[in-house]
Amino acid sequence: xxxxxxxxxxxxxxxxxxxxxxxxxxxxxxxxxxxxxxxxxxxxxxxxxxxxxxxxxxxxxxxxxxxxxxxxxxxxxxxxxxxxxxxxxxxxxxxxxxxxxxxxxxxxxxxxxxxxxxxxxxxxxxxxxxxxxxxxxxxxxxxxxxxxxxxxxxxxxxxxxxxxxxxxxxxxxxxxxxxxxxxxxxxxxxxxxxxxxxxxxxxxxxxxxxxxxxxxxxxxxxxxxxxxxxxxxxxxxxxxxxxxxxxxxxxxxxxxxxxxxxxxxxxxxxxxxxxxxxxxxxxxxxxxxxxxxxxxxxxxxxxxxxxxxxxxxxx
Amino acid sequence: xxxxxxxxxxxxxxxxxxxxxxxxxxxxxxxxxxxxxxxxxxxxxxxxxxxxxxxxxxxxxxxxxxxxxxxxxxxxxxxxxxxxxxxxxxxxxxxxxxxxxxxxxxxxxxxxxxxxxxxxxxxxxxxxxxxxxxxxxxxxxxxxxxxxxxxxxxxxxxxxxxxxxxxxxxxxx
Numbered sequence: 001x002x003x004x005x006x007x008x009x010x011x012x013x014x015x016x017x018x019x020x021x022x023x024x025x026x027x028x029x030x031x032x033x034x035x036x037x038x039x040x041x042x043x044x045x046x047x048x049x050x051x052x053x054x055x056x057x058x059x060x061x062x063x064x065x066x067x068x069x070x071x072x073x074x075x076x077x078x079x080x081x082x083x084x085x086x087x088x089x090x091x092x093x094x095x096x097x098x099x100x101x102x103x104x105x106x107x108x109x110x111x112x113x114x115x116x117x118x119x120x121x122x123x124x125x126x127x128x129x130x131x132x133x134x135x136x137x138x139x140x141x142x143x144x145x146x147x148x149x150x151x152x153x154x155x156x157x158x159x160x161x162x163x164x165x166x167x168x169x170x171x172x173x174x175x176x177x178x179x180x181x182x183x184x185x186x187x188x189x190x191x192x193x194x195x196x197x198x199x200x201x202x203x204x205x206x207x208x209x210x211x212x213x214x215x216x217x218x219x220x221x222x223x224x225x226x227x228x229x230x231x232x233x234x235x236x237x238x239x240x241x242x243x244x245x246x247x248x249x250x251x252x253x254x255x256x257x258x259x260x261x262x263x264x265x266x267x268x269x270x271x272x273x274x275x276x277x278x279x280x281x282x283x284x285x286x287x288x289x290x291x292x293x294x295x296x297x298x299x300x301x302x303x304x305x306x307x308x309x310x311x312x313x314x315x
Numbered sequence: 316x317x318x319x320x321x322x323x324x325x326x327x328x329x330x331x332x333x334x335x336x337x338x339x340x341x342x343x344x345x346x347x348x349x350x351x352x353x354x355x356x357x358x359x360x361x362x363x364x365x366x367x368x369x370x371x372x373x374x375x376x377x378x379x380x381x382x383x384x385x386x387x388x389x390x391x392x393x394x395x396x397x398x399x400x401x402x403x404x405x406x407x408x409x410x411x412x413x414x415x416x417x418x419x420x421x422x423x424x425x426x427x428x429x430x431x432x433x434x435x436x437x438x439x440x441x442x443x444x445x446x447x448x449x450x451x452x453x454x455x456x457x458x459x460x461x462x463x464x465x466x467x468x469x470x471x472x473x474x475x476x477x478x479x480x481x482x483x484x485x486x487x488x
Contacts, residue, residue: 014327018334026341033349044360051367058374063381064391089409116413117382143383252409253383259403263435267467312471313389 042101046110049078049097054115061146062137069134069173076100080126080150081109082234084241089252091245093118119242121149121234128152132176136169136226140284140297141304142257142315144250147226147242149233151177157232158183161193165208165225190232199232209297221290223297240289247287247296254281261314269312276303365453372456372484375414379480380460384410387463389473396421396480398464402438405446417452418483420445423462425477439464452483 053072060070076099083094094112101107119138130153135146151157156177159166167180179187191197203210212231213219220236222228231239258277265271280299287296307314379385380394384404387395401421404410421444422430433441462478465471 015330015334018331022334022338048363048367052370055367055371055374058371058378061378061381063378063386063393088412090413115415117415142388143386145383249383252407256384256400256403256407259406260399263403264399264465267465268471269465269467312465315388 038102039107042099042107043110046097046099046107047113049074049099050095050110050113053080053097054093054095054113054118057118057120057133057148060133060135060148062135065137067134067136067169067173069132069175071133071176072131074099074129074131077127077129079106079109080122080131080152081112082120082122082124082126082150082238083112084238084245085114086241086244088116090116090248091241092116093120093242093245095120117145119145119147119246121147121230121238121242122151123155123233123235124238126150126152126155128154134173134175134229136229138226138246139224140246140250141300141307142253144246144253147230147246149229151233153177156184156187158187158189160189160191160197162190163192163203163206163208166192166228169225201228201232209294221293223293227293243290243293244287247284251281251285251287254278254284257314264312264314271307271310271312271314273303273306273314276306368453368484369456370484371415372482375416375484376456376458376480376482379414379419379482380458384413387461387473387475389463392461392463392475394459395461395463395475396478398439398444398462398478401444401446401462402433402435405433405444406435411447414447414482415485416447416482417449417485418445418455418481419447420455420481421460421462421478422481423476423478439466455481455483457481 056072060068062068079098081094081096081098083096085092085094093115095115096109096112098107098109131150132152133148133150135148138144138147156179158179159170160183162170162180169175170178170180177187183189188199189197190199190201192201192203194200199212199214201210201212208225208228209223211219211221212228214236218236220231220239222231227243230242234242254277258274258281261271261273261277276299280296280303283296283299380396385396385401387397389397398421423442428442430443431437431441433439433444457479460478460480461475463473463475466474
C-alpha cells in the first residue's frame with residue numbers, strides 16, 4: 001500500500017502578513033516618536049536650565065560692592081557653553097547647557113538663552129557639577145557693568161607673585177580653586193613677574209594694567225583688575241568679544257550722560273562735559289580690540305577727573 | 316447563451332475592509348492620544364516659560380536700581396534711581412530690548428498726587444515714567460526705590476522721593 005505524503009506547505013494567510021507589516025510599521029513609528037519626544041524633552045530641560053542659570057546670575061552682580069563670590073551646584077554633571085555675539089546695539093551673551101543622556105553620552109548643546117545685559121568670562125566650554133563664580137564692577141569712568149567670572153571644579157589657578165590687591169581679592173572673596181601659595185600640580189600657573197607659565201601677566205610698573213599672554217595664543221590688554229580677571233578666566237576670543245560688547249554699552253551710556261548733561265544744563269547744573277562725552281561715545285563705539293584700551297582709558301580718566309570736581313556731579 | 320456572474324463579495328475582501336477600518340480606528344486613536352499629550356506638554360511648557368519670566372522679572376527688579384542705566388551715583392545710595400537718567404532712558408529706542416522686559420515703569424508714590432506720565436516738558440511735576448510698554452504683559456513685579464533728581468531751587472541740590480518700580484519679564488528668547 002502506498003502511503004500518500006502530506007504535501008501541504010505551511011500556509012501564511014494574507015491576514016497574518018498584513019498584520020505583521022502593519023504591526024512593524026506601528027512599532028517603528030512608536031519607537032521613533034518616543035525617541036524624538038525624549039530628545040525634545042531633554043532639549044527643553046537644557047534650554048530651561050540655561051535660562052535659569054542666567055536668572056540666578058542676577059544676584060551675583062555687584063551694586064556698590066567691589067566684588068562678590070558664590071558657587072552653583074547642578075544636580076548632575078553639566079556642560080556650560082559660553083558664547084558671545086556682537087550683533088545689535090549691545091551684542092548678546094548666549095548661555096546653553098548640555099547634560100548626559102540616559103546612555104551616558106553628552107547631549108548636543110541646548111537652544112541658547114540670550115542676555116544683552118550680561119558679561120560672562122570663562123572658557124567657551126565648562127564641564128562639571130560645581131561651578132565657582134565671582135563678579136567685579138567694570139568702570140570706564142562710570143560703572144558700565146558687572147563682569148562675571150566662572151570656572152568649574154576641574155579648573156584651578158595658581159597666582160604666582162600676584163600684586164597685593166589681587167591677593168586680597170582672592171582672600172577676601174574666598175575664591176575656590178585659586179591659590180596664591182601651596183599650589184596644586186594641576187593648577188594653571190599665572191605668573192605676574194616671571195614668564196614661561198601657562199599665563200604670563202605683564203604689569204606696568206606695579207599697577208594693575210598691562211597685558212597678558214597665554215601659551216600659543218594672542219596677547220590681550222587690560223586696564224584694571226576687573227579686566228585682568230576677565231583675561232585670566234576667558235579665552236582671548238571671548239575676552240575680545242565681551243570687551244567690544246562692554247565698549248558698545250559704554251558708548252550708549254556716554255550718550256545717555258551726554259543727554260543728561262544737556263538736560264540738566266537748563267536747570268543750573270552745568271558740567272561742561274558735553275564735548276568730552278561726545279568724543280568718548282564715538283571712540284568707544286569704534287572700539288575694535290583691547291590694544292585700543294589704553295587710549296580710551298586716558299579719555300575716561302580725564303572725564304572722571306572733571307566730574308569729580310563738579311558740585312553737581314553727573315555720575 | 317450562458318451568463319457568468321462573478322461574486323465580488325468574497326471572504327478575503329471583507330477581511331481587508333475590516334482591517335482597513337481597524338487601521339483607521341487605530342490612526343484616530345493614536346492621533347487623539349498625541350493631541351492629548353501635546354496639549355498637556357504645551358501647557359506645561361507655557362507654565363514653565365511664564366514661571367521663568369516671573370523669576371527673571373523678580374530677580375531683575377532687585378537689581379535694576381543698581382544697573383548703570385538707572386543708578387544714582389552722585390553719592391553712594393543703594394536702591395536709589397537717578398530720575399533724570401530714567402526720564403532720558405524713555406526716549407532711547409536702543410534700550411527697549413536690552414533688559415528683556417515687556418514692561419518697565421517707575422512711579423513716584425510720595426508725595427501723593429494725580430497720576431501723570433512724565434515727559435521733558437512737564438518733568439518733574441509728574442508721577443510715572445514708562446520706559447518699556449507693550450500691549451501684552453503679565454502681572455508686573457514691583458519694588459520700592461528712592462527716586463533722586465537734581466532740584467534747581469535754592470542754589471540747587473539732589474532731592475530724593477519715595478517711588479516704586481514695576482517690571483514684567485519676557486519669555487524664553
